[in-house]
Amino acid sequence: MTASQADFEAAIERTLIEIEDALDSCEWDIDYERADAVLTLTLEDNGSQVILSRQTANKELWVAARSGGYHLAFEPPGWKCTTTGEDLPTLLDRVLTEQQGESVSLGL
Template sequence: MSQAEYDAAVDRTLIGIEDALDHCDWDIDYERSDAVLTLTLEDNGSQVILSRQSVNRELWVAAKSGGYHLSFENPGWKCTTTGEDLPTLLERVLSEQQGEQVSLGLSV
């Protein structure tokens, strides 16, 4: 994957997450600053942070349960330690932090 392809994949992913959050039933705020997307659960203020790691060509997710590194494997991002795809991982960590099942309907 070239740097341009990697950058395009990250941008599509972050926009897809923002779109899913705009249409989900959960009160999750988000803020994007360049290569970092911060998700904040309004009920308890906990955060999940996604960040672009250009040197490694990875997408990192930081949550209370730990840090996760995802590499792009067609057709999407896959966690290098758990094997979960990004939608599964993101819903899991958000659910753990929310204390109930969070569903985003994410398809990135």
Template sequence: MTQAASQTAYNAAIEETLIAVEDALDECDVDMDYERADSVLTITLEDNGTQVILSRQSAVQELWVAARSGGYHLSFKNPGWLCSTTGEDLPTLLDRVLSEQQGAPVSLGL
């Protein structure tokens, strides 16, 4: 795969992922707000005001997740995003960090 084709596939995977996360947040019973500005999706837990931030890192073709518990770098490995430090896939990682910050179970159903 050429670098341009690889970048195109990465951009498509990121966009699809961010839309899926937004849709899951819309359906979630937990009171969360989100705002998307370009390549950054900020999720705010309304009960305590803490945030989880997902950001596109095009230069390294990763998706970064920033949470109170730390920063996580995920690479796209078919069929999904995998964290280089924890080995978690994106749905597992997001459910975990959102649950930790909420102080109660959160399941986005991704």
């Protein structure tokens, strides 16, 4: 069963806040900037970025990283990548680790 538009919007907002909170308390130097439902993470060691964005028409959360673009569908209780099958915390930790060059875990 697909999420309603209201469920999708609430899930996006909740997810972005959870990621911001995790970044505020993590040990890595990762800056973030949010503009509406686009969250840009910048790894200060090398300047690389990971961008998360809401795709309302598809009811998806997209993650753009050096390793590629990932589309995640909201499947309560969370987000699942439509190509790799990873949940959002696993995917985000993986792409941040790849770009940081050392193990990153946000603890989401």
